[in-house]
Amino acid sequence: VxxxxxxxxxxxxxxxxxxxxxxxxxxxxxxxxxxxxxxxETTSILITSAIKFDAKSTTKTADTIKSDIINSISNYNTNTLQQFDSIFRYSKLTGIIDDTDPSILSNITTVKMRKDFTPTLGSSNAYSIYFRNALYNPHSGHNSAGGGILSSTGFKIAGDTINEHFLDDDGQGNVRRYYLVSGVKTYANATQGTIDYDTGSITLSSLAISSISNIRGAASTVIELTVTPASNDIIPVRDQIVEIDISNSSISVTADTFVGGSSEAGIGYSTTSSY
Structure with a gap:
């Protein structure tokens, strides 16, 4: 047991x-x-949040509000998540962000999931990674030219001491391995593995990894896989725990520039993509 x-x-x-x-x-x-x-088994949640606030209704700076928001998210992470039966609820998070300060007008927040695995160096092995949540794939071939919804940190493989390799997907259930030549993807294997968008499982076959690239400037023993979930609510299954990786999430706070009550209202006003 x-x-x-x-x-x-x-x-x-x-x-x-x-x-x-x-x-x-x-x-x-x-x-x-x-x-x-x-x-x-831990699944990390990465959030990207663009927050707008009314600078006229507060004496706080954008940096101060950002710090307050990070504290609010950290409390939610510690007190609600990081437990076996704790679901990450998207609306709860966005509400916590909005409620951090009365001057906050809105937040546009997107979510990704990340897991890692520890490869055996110097030998060819298969690897299985389980997100246990459905992955975003609205149609066959979704975002194939852009790398699908999967990305990875770098590694080198046996027989190639020069190129740093990465993983993505073709939107049709295939995991691809590639390296960059002058910033352009060159696919070394278009069927390096499979990705099941319904179950969130990724299988890598016959991957002979010789070394692992640094991650965020530090030496690493793992390879990270990041995906886009089908739902913004993320469920822990069995021995799984979900938690927000706050230090590697992106939070930006800017003063709102909308000017109402005139013929110029809304002209030149920009919004952040929700996708």
Whole structure:
């Protein structure tokens, strides 16, 4: 029997603590059934939020309001998410952002999901990554020319010591591997794996990774996969936990420039895309 446990502090238990729990549970084992303590599976949520506020109704600067919003999101992340049965509810998040300060007029917020996997270097292996939430694919071939809805951090493969490789999808269920030549994608394998948009599962086949690229300027032992979900509400399944990666989300706050009550109302006013 596998038991996933999330510690009060930190993200995973030490092996010593896991062994101690198994020992304490031993008297309660039924027959040959023994517990196996495993780490929870974390899905990170990345948000991009463009907030507009009324500068005339507050003495706060945009930076101060941004800091307040980050604190509000952090409280939601800590107090509501990061638990096995806690659903990320999009309307809850956008409401929290709007309610952070009376001067806030609106927010346009988009959501992505990210997971990572640890490859075995120097040998050809298959990998399966499970988002356990449906992925955005409104029609076959969606955004194929733009890389679909999947992106990855970089890595190098056996036999190619020069090019840094990445993954995307073709909108038809195929995961593609490519490298850049003068900023242009060159596909090395158009069927490196599969992506199931209904279940959110990604399978990579026969991938011989020789090294892993740095992520955000730091050495890494994992490869990150980022996808667009079909729904803005994200559900944790079984041993899964969802949490907002605040430090790698994008939050911008600007003063609203709309001028009403005149013949010039709305002219030159720009909005942020919701997609």
């Amino acid at each position: 596998k038991i996933a446990i999330k510690p009060k502090s930190g993200s995973v238990l030490t092996q010593t603590t896991k062994n101690d729990i198994v020992t304490q549970l031993a008297p309660y084992n039924v027959g040959s059934v023994k517990p196996d303590i495993v780490d929870p």
